[in-house]
Amino acid sequence: EEELFNIVLKGNLEITETNPADIVFILDRSISMAGEIDGEKKIDIAKQAVKDIFKEICEYADGKDYNYFRGGLVSFNHESVVNYSLYHIPDPTTSSYPKCEEYSSGGFSKIVDSLSACGCTSIASGIKDAIEKNFKGDLACQDEKVKKIIILASDGKENFDPKLDDIKNDTPNYITFYTIGTNPPQENAEKLKEIAYKWGTGQGIYYEAPIEDL
Numbered sequence: 001e002e003e004l005f006n007i008v009l010k011g012n013l014e015i016t017e018t019n020p021a022d023i024v025f026i027l028d029r030s031i032s033m034a035g036e037i038d039g040e041k042k043i044d045i046a047k048q049a050v051k052d053i054f055k056e057i058c059e060y061a062d063g064k065d066y067n068y069f070r071g072g073l074v075s076f077n078h079e080s081v082v083n084y085s086l087y088h089i090p091d092p093t094t095s096s097y098p099k100c101e102e103y104s105s106g107g108f109s110k111i112v113d114s115l116s117a118c119g120c121t122s123i124a125s126g127i128k129d130a131i132e133k134n135f136k137g138d139l140a141c142q143d144e145k146v147k148k149i150i151i152l153a154s155d156g157k158e159n160f161d162p163k164l165d166d167i168k169n170d171t172p173n174y175i176t177f178y179t180i181g182t183n184p185p186q187e188n189a190e191k192l193k194e195i196a197y198k199w200g201t202g203q204g205i206y207y208e209a210p211i212e213d214l
Contacts, residue, residue, distance in 0.1 A: 015057070020068040021147040022086055023057065024130045025050050027112070028154035030077040030121035033182065035155070037209075042182040043117045045209045046153035049180055051109055053151060070141075072134050073111060076126030077119030078160040083111045086134045086141075120160040124167045127152070127195075135175065148172075152195065153180040153209070156188025164191060168199060175200040181208045 015021050027050055033043035054071060073084040084107075127150070134140065135148050158164060177199050179192040189208070196204035 015068045015147075017068055019145060019147065020070075021149055022070050022072070022135070022141055023149040023151065024072040024074060024086065024134050025054070026126045026130050026150060026152040026154075027073065027075045027115060028077075028121065028123065028126070028152075028182075029075045029115045029117055030119055030157070031117055032121060032155055032157045034117035035183075037183045041117070042155055043115065046180065046182050047112050047115065049153055049209050050112055050151070054108065071108065072130070073108065074126050074130045074134075075115050076122060076129075077117075078122050078125070079119070080122070080125040080129040082129055082133050083115075084108055121158045122160040122162060123152070123154055123156070123158050123191075124162040124164050125160075127164075127171070128162070128167055131172065131175065135172065144174075148175045149178070150175055150200075151178045151180065152192070153182065154184075154192065155182045156184035156192045158191075164195070168194075171199050173200055177204040179204065179206050181206065183209070 027043075027046055029043060033041070033046065035042050037045060050073075057069060057071070070086050071084070072082070072086040074080060074082050130150055177195045179196045181189050181192045184192060189206075193206040196206040
């Protein structure tokens, strides 16, 4: 059975010393994520997926002295919060990426575990903050060889402004989006597929949770 990392990223993302990556996870924590799939809350399925993918990436991109990626976390309901910014971690053009145990000591998984479902939904606000507060500005890594990745976990429902249509034309073309749908209705699944296959580089992948269905 393929590892989750390979299922999600389909082998088209090579993370090495010469091809490092900045990866921002976006997690939907709106009230619709309190719904259940086979007795398990969608938000818990999404949180587990984020942690599993992060673990797989750590194992895949773990160099001898340091990793070849930085990881950030944004969560959203009707508002967005940058829970763990890439800016907390050294720019690879000036210093080495941290080892994964440094993420553990920094509480990445603990922050994911602490999130709960409430409020309305603006997926666009999460994407906007992930881009504006991690991939843009003076502190953002300007090295073009560093891949820019967003991994979005959501059920695709949106009922609060801004909406996806409001921002899709402003999305930078250097970001690759991977989307994880937590049992979304067909209409919402199509939204998540569009983000993966048409936004940014257009080279992302849509993946459907829960993990046990793989």
